[in-house]
Amino acid sequence: MTHAEKLELDLPWMQDVLMELLRIPSPSGRTDVIMQHVGERLEEIGLPFEVTRRGVMVGSLDGEEGTLDRAVVVHTDTIGCMVQALQDNGRLAIVPVGTHSARFSEGTRVQVLTDDPENVYYGTILPTKASGHAFGDDIDTHPIGWEHVEVRVDEKVSNAQDLADLGIQVGDFVAQTAFPVITRSGFVTSRHLDDKGGVAATLAAFKALLDRGEELPVGAHLLITVAEEVGHGASSGLYQDVAELVSVDAAVVAPGQHSTETGVSIAMQDLHGPFDYHLSRKLHGLARDHGIEAHRDVFRYYRSDVASALEAGAETRAALLGFGVDATHGWERTHLDALVAVGELLALYLQTPLTFANWDAEPSGPLKNFPSTAVQPVRREPEWDPEAPELIEDDPFPDDYEA
Structure with a gap:
């Protein structure tokens, strides 16, 4: 950690x-x-990349450790809608x-968005009872509900x-228009900051590293994915x-959460379960040591993308960084400070x-080399005699760290 330089x-x-x-x-x-x-932006900063048949983009920066790698993942897809039916009243379900x-x-x-790229139609999502003058x-x-x-x-x-005469069909996509604004105070308000804010911050981080010019x-x-919102x-x-x-x-900014619109969040757990203990704390320590506003949250x-990777069998440590967003999946807002903090x-x-360079160099190894007790204290439970329950050690939990 001591050799890492905070980049502008x-x-x-x-x-x-x-x-x-x-x-x-x-x-x-x-x-x-x-x-x-996004591909044009990667070409602009000089990051080589490939595209998979599913449309996922994978950029690569070489490092000193040969074939061993780490990865950062963001997604460009957003929530949206799809036409279910063309209704008799001329509106779309x-x-x-x-x-x-x-x-x-x-x-x-x-x-x-119809199948013909030239035929894009505009409209508004409204309740089926939309007029107070008509329905009181x-x-x-x-x-x-939908x-x-x-x-x-x-x-x-x-x-x-x-x-139908316009070319609108069942199954056409309905994209919610963003209308992004950056205020003079640095707030960004828009639909779909999730995860386009993350993409922008991540690309800026890779650009800073490429501009620096030193090998990692x-x-x-x-890894830029295209189907995170559907799992x-x-x-x-x-x-x-x-x-x-x-x-x-x-990251979720709301009552009961610890994320802010001005800082980076390190998620310790989400719906999928806990993130990697060691990697998450390394990220939090880096932020603390370099004066970056950071918060742990659950x-x-x-x-996120991590859940699907682990469920697919990825043998990797995994963590989640977030930029604080108010009203996620709704009328979203963040601050440029949060995006800068993430980048x-x-x-x-x-x-x-790597967090454990020697151990993680291979996908598996002997138990004696597994990096657990070196950082996690092991405390023995006090022995209890059912015949004399009052006879227990004076200090039932001695400082007994096994390294």
Whole structure:
């Protein structure tokens, strides 16, 4: 850790990338266009990459340790919707793509993406009872759910046939328009900061490392996935020799959470389970030692690319970094400070050796070399005699560390 240098990020460049990505519709399943733009940015900073048949992008930076690697994973896909039916009233019934509530989609402007790239239609997601002048107080008790909203298309349509004549079909994607804004105080408000903010911060970190021009101690892959919001995430595209995997995604800013909109979060656990004990604490220590605002947090209703990678059998240590986002999967907001904090910590981490370089050089080894008791105290329970329960040691928990 002592040799890692805190690098200055190219903030104007990061902001340009962020705004560009936010303006490109990319619901899970319709990510080809945004990946073309990400590829152009990778070419711009000089990061070699390949694309898998599933559309996952894998960039690579060589390191001193030969074939042994670590990886950083982000995702470009977002939540969205899909046309379920063309309705007799000339509106569209929709279902969600990814997990999000219809409550936060009411009033959202959308783009209906047909099979013809030239035919993109605009509209608004509205409750089926949308006018107080028509329904009075009933709009206040109107149920919440995808069956209670519809898309009003901004075309002269009054029935299902009119919609079909436009080329709209069942299964067309409905992308929620972002309308990104960066305020003078540095706040970023937009739909889909999850995870386009993470992509921008991560690209800025890799750009800083490439601009620095020094070889990394360990080779690093940048894995950019396209189906995280529907649970596939990093289940494919991850090289077999990756020893450490760090996901960068939105962190949850809400009552009961410890993340902030101005700092980086190190998730200790999410819905999938605990993250790697040693790697997570290494990341938190790097942030602390270099003056980066960092918070440990636990996410209850959350999963990321890491979960799908581990479920697919990846033999790697795994951790999650997050930039704090208020109202995740809704009307999201973060601050540029959080994105900078993530980028700076990521650049620091990639300059360090593996957490356990000797042990993790191979996928398995003997128990005596496993790095556990060196950092975890082992305390013996006091012995208890049922015939004389009062006779126990004066100090039932002595400082007995086995190294």
